[in-house]
Amino acid sequence: MxxxxxxxxxxxxxxxxxxxxxxxxxxxxxxxxxxxxxxxxxxxxxxxxxxxxxxxxxxxxxxxxxxxxxxxxxxKGYQAILDVKGVGYKVNLRDRMLELTVGNSHLDYIPIPPELKIEIKGNRITIIGSEKQKVFAFAKHIRTLRPPSIYKENKGIYLLGEDNNIKLRPGKTLRK
CATH class of the missing domain: 3.90.930.12 (Ribosomal protein L6)
Structure with a gap:
């Protein structure tokens, strides 16, 4: 048992x-x-x-x-911390919208659920809430906009501490 x-x-x-x-x-x-x-x-x-x-x-x-x-x-509450890494990648908070510039030709706007609190410091997003499922589901939703690159180091949206676990793959020319 x-x-x-x-x-x-x-x-x-x-x-x-x-x-x-x-x-x-x-x-x-x-x-x-x-x-x-x-x-x-x-x-x-x-x-x-x-x-x-x-x-x-x-x-x-x-x-x-x-x-x-x-x-x-x-x-105590739950929190998920996301690092947005990349040249020109930016994060802003406007009203109850998260504004992300992550390498697309347009800005991505994500509405923040009312039960969650967002803190932004530089390019680090901290999601705070009392429901574990909602906090990590919202973090996963943000991460899907630009998942970590498997070809380039430090490019994409990472969960805190995740950048050490991602294995980089060689590019086409290095596979031979």
């Missing part, structure tokens, strides 16, 4: 949890979120601890992770 299904989640003192049969509502310093529950699982709360019971082990592990991420998100 997976250790994740046996995990007991402790609720920090800064987070308030309200539990009903259909959903969990969490509120903390970084925001508030809710999670809809599957009818096959039973969420048990005792004082400052939560655990999950179910006959379906896959659902138990999944909802254990979802509840843990929910609590962590409202307590």
């Amino acid at each position: 997976s250790q994740l299904t046996k995990r007991v989640i402790t609720i920090p003192s800064t987070v308030e949890i309200s539990l009903t049969a259909q959903k969990i509502l969490a509120q903390g310093p970084a925001g508030k979120n809710e999670l809809l529950l599957n009818p096959e699982i039973e969420v048990i709360r005792e004082a400052e601890k939560i655990w999950i019971k179910s006959n379906n082990l896959a659902l138990t592990g999944t909802f254990n992770s979802l509840i843990y991420n929910l609590i962590l998100g409202v307590e």
